[in-house]
Amino acid sequence: MADAKRAAPASSGGRPLSPHLQVYRIQMTSVSSILTRITGSAMMVGVILGVWWLLAAATSDAHFARVDALATSWFGDLVFTGSLWAVWYHYLAGLRHLYYDAGHGLDIPTAEKLGWACIIGSVVLTVITILLVQ
């Protein structure tokens, strides 16, 4: 908003203008919030594949062979790795939400640091998890 005010042309009479798409700088706070929703929804792809895989294991050798081939293919790796990152991101963003709800971390510098912590932390936790379950 401060940037938009400074960028206001003289023709506007110095009035603050609405954020314009070409000069609008997205914020860590909004991006990290939207990512929480996206990861919460997107991880369902991994959940569905995982539950299908469990059902196949419970059913028969033939069914398991088919679903396991998909779950351990490059496509399965992509889905499970993506979902794993989504779970860790959503996990950290959820902890941040609990921290916010308790009335902490709501000033902008802290909120932006927490956003970066969610993004970097989720990548680190994803790598650690993959190494642990190898």
Place this chain on the structure above:
Amino acid sequence: MRYLTPRKRAEGRGAAHHGAEHHWAMTVSSVGLAFLVPLWLYIFGSALGDTREAVLATFSRPLPAILTALVLVVGMRHFAMGATTMIEDYARGTNRKLLIIFVIALSWVIAATGLFALARMAL
């Protein structure tokens, strides 16, 4: 001078028109999942890629079976309620109702399927 309290003026004005119980239920399920999910990721991730015999052996043990059941029930409930909030923000009217019904039905189907698979492996 305003005769209404701030609370009275705020009540029912959000996208969902209600929400305290919903918010609390999300808080409770998120704390539960925070304890359940890390160990479950390790167990499920380790089982992925095993032979069918090894997978059956893993999920017939009490801890993996109970943990997976809890993650499914608590997690799918958490998903249904979170997705409902999202739909309430972006959709209106009949669309909103249909989408919310779809998401709740989907999460129950996933939970029931997973529980059936677990019961068949563990019992």
